Amino acid sequence: MAQRIVMPGLMEIGAGALDKVADLLALLSCRQPLIITDRVMLELGYVSRVEVALAAQGMEYDVFLDTEPEPTEASILPSVDKVVTGQFDCLIALGGGSAIDSAKAIGLLAQHGGRMRDYKVPHVVTEPILPVIAIPTTAGTGSEVTRVTIITDQNTDEKMLCMGPGLIPQAAIIDYELTLSVPARIAADTGIDALTHAIEAYVSGKSGPFSDQQALSAMQLIAPNLREAVNMPGNHQAKEKLMLGATLAGIAFSNASVALVHGMSRPIGAHFHVPHGLSNAMLLPAITEFSIPSNMKRYADCARAMTLVDQQVSDEEAVKHLMLELVQLNQDLAVPTMSAFGIEKAKYDELLDTMAEQALASGSPNNNPRIPTKDEVIELYKKVWS
Template sequence: MSHRIVLPRLMEIGAGASQQLAAVLGGLGCSRPLIVTDRMMVELGYAARLAEQLEQAGIASRCFADTAPEPTAASIRAGVQMVREGDFDSIVALGGGSPIDSAKAIGILGKFGGEMRDYRFPRDVSDAGLPLIAIPTTAGTGSEVTRFTIITDETSDEKMLCAGLGFMPVAALIDYELTLSLPPRITADTGIDALTHAIEAYVSRKASLYSDAQALEAMRLLAPNLRSAFHEPRNLAAREAMMLGATLAGIAFSNASVALVHGMSRPIGAFFHVPHGLSNAMLLPAVTAFSIPAAPERYADCARAMGVASEGDSVETANDKLLSELRALNKELQVPSPAQFGIARERFFELRETMAKQALASGSPGNNPRVPSEAEIIDLYETVWNQE
């Protein structure tokens, strides 16, 4: 059986990679980019630096900086209008997963029209929108190397998974120096998001030898460095390892898909506005415990790659150590429970059935080694609420 591997046409990786934007645009034959970013990137001066770099190269750009932390169909509408009314030949996405996901959607809608719900899974969006150059500023989502975007339908509070070659950036400039200003909370949430990508890609029913190699190496980079990046924000070695690990995890799950954690995570984010990486972290220990019986050897491999189990440990011992590590990691990185985050218990339990239906509809739970029923997902939401 063969596996189709999808990657950006070009990746520039390492310190200063973002300074190659003008050269990359020129190599792609693009000269009229729209920079899609958020207000934080403007305040930090990152967007202005890109615009200045482009201006010095004789490239005029405009900026759309009103993307939302959890993008919705409404939040990208003004950006789509800019593309439709402007004379842009490319999009530069600057920021974390939300600006990059927003840029992907803006590129498709701006070129082809329609509404975001028209492009949600199971539709395969294969037609290319405007060429997209992604510059991530967090070590987490891996969106710079994936063929996915997540946009919330604010009318139904559904996080819509949209997939296809049309959402794959043509280039990714992966510059870990852009993560040095990240606060500890975002470092933690995006880092656990990346670790979840790697684990789920490795245990996914769609995994291949190629995605396995990326996922295992991602875990080797992420797990030993996440705590250091959290406690020592200026630790360059840790930041570099986290950035590369997040990108490799993105490559892994873009080619093997995510699974049950992500399926259950999206509705929590949509209904309760929990940042995506944080909702993944809330779910990861409980969902992993649920899933281990269906793929114990694969999860034991994860424990060994993360450095929490040795080659001499039995499969059972390795998996016990994996669960202990996931719980310890959440505790050290101060991941709140749903209640501590401020979610009302009554509302959470009231929405469990709806969230379970949306999780299944996303398709991600079907990739899990242990495919859950709707009733089992409902029970898992209760387990996550009650866990210490």
Template sequence: MAAIHLPRTIRIGGGALNELPEVLCASGLSHPLIVTDSWIAGSGILERVESLLAGAGIAARTFTGVVPDPTVASTEAGCAFLAQGNHDCVIGLGGGSPIDSAKMIAVKRDRAIAVRDLKAPHQEDAPGLPIIAIPTTAGTGSEATRFTIITDAETDEKMLCAGLAYLPQIAVVDYELTLTKPARLTADTGIDSLVHAVEAYVSKRANPFSDSMALSAMRLIWANLPLACADPGNRAAREALMLGALQGGIAFSNSSVALVHGMSRPIGAHFHVAHGLSNAMLMPLITGWSAPAALPRYADCARAMGLASDRESDQGAVGRLVEALERVNSDLKVPTPSAYGIARERWDELVPLMAQQALASGSPANNPRVPEAHEIEDLYRRAYA
């Protein structure tokens, strides 16, 4: 039996952003706090959102202090800013960092609870302020998930926080906001959403609903990611990637992610590698290591992505999948940790800690092949070069 959780309202399609005032009013919301970062603030997107709201008579304030890989300190600053106004909801505007920040700010508010006390395995289901998510990247799927990631700067740990409290009430998914994304960001977020879909499908917690979302996401992402990277203005490819990212988010929010995510979070925390890029660094290696424990499931992924026919054996299909993941990393210029510039000595020094943090997140336990600490350490060492 599976419990399925989705945003109450999803507005999706080109121009959906224009409906933001309408969806807020329909939910009885009129005093939002907008949470975003300096890039969105300077891009013209924030000004557009503020103008839309002001034109509808909706009074909004904006917090622009979001940092990449949001920290406890940055979210605490957002909570303090929230407390200075009379807000009835929080809008996350941007990529994964602003949306994740908005989630924590909405849930924590002025509550006397430390963020680290909210990390998994704790489940936070008591609702905070309503969350409205407006993604400007096709990648994290955070607009449809009951998770947020906050970094503890004191321990360099990316803390997974889970529960229904983090599930947005409203998602406004407008692919036109992604038309100006540069190729590197398009590639990294696109592979991130592909990893969401594949891990949701092979996860031990997969179910028929999440399976349908995951397979559809794979079809959309794999075919359209190269097109969007080569031609950023390709509207059909951008729309497909946005839908694929949303479906991938729905899929893993209603099943789970697995070993790739468990191992990628410590890389991001310790070496400040973008989340999608650290996923991409690990995806071919971890897929090859995990696949023997779930050949039919990984073969389904290969077939959904158009890499193998129904007549080909599962073993053959999985071989094509691993080869294709290695090839797309090469085509999209995904570096190894070594090529990224991470020092070998520092990497080796942190491998045991990163393995402990990966296991503590709980994600590796959902993997088809569940690793022990020494196996994760070995995989980190193999991934380096």
């Protein structure tokens, strides 16, 4: 089966890559960017580094500082207006996945109008958006290399999934030094998010030889370095490998799609405001256990890529080690259960039916090795409660 591959046309990778931002804009023939970011990036000094690089090349720019951690349509509309009324020819997205997702949505609405609901799945975004230069400051979401953005409808709490080649950033800057200041909780959640991307891309029904190689390489980089990157934030080697692994995982899942974990994760985030990476981490062990019987060979390959077992170990033994590792990883990185996170049990139970319907409607569960029924999704939600 043929697999169409899409990714940014330009990527600057490595320590100090942030300082190349003006050079990258020049290659794209862009001269007047709007920087999409938040006040944390301002306080950390990353915004000023971008400004210095742009000013040195005589480029005019402006800054939008009000992106939100879980972007809603309401949160992006002021910057859409700013782009429409200004003379900006590109967007620089500086921050975590939320800043990059926001920039993609801003670039889409500024060019083509309408509402985000008009572009959600099953619509395929082929419309070219205002060029986005993505600069991730966390190692996890992979948004800098994906054809995906997720924007919440603030009126219904629906996390609207928008996909298509039009949403791929024109360029990405992958500078692991920007992750050295990330708090441990965010580093853990985004790191497990990246591992989930790699695993789901590899077991997805839409996987192919190219995405498989990206996914396996991502697991090889992420799994042995995740704990150290979280617990020893000054470890440059671990941080660099985790950052590169997250980007490879992003390329993998953008081209092979995600599966049941992500399908079930989005409603949890929408209804209970659990950060996306954290809700993935909460779900990953139970969903993996549910799915293994339908493709044991692929999950065994994941265990080997994560260096949990060697090539001589049987598939049956390999998946046992995979399950032990996923459970232990959550314990080591203090991933809470839904109950421990503080979600109200009565409201959770009341929304089980709705969340199951929303998970299945997203389409992601159809890529899972074991495609669940609605009742099975509800039972899995019950299982991960505590």
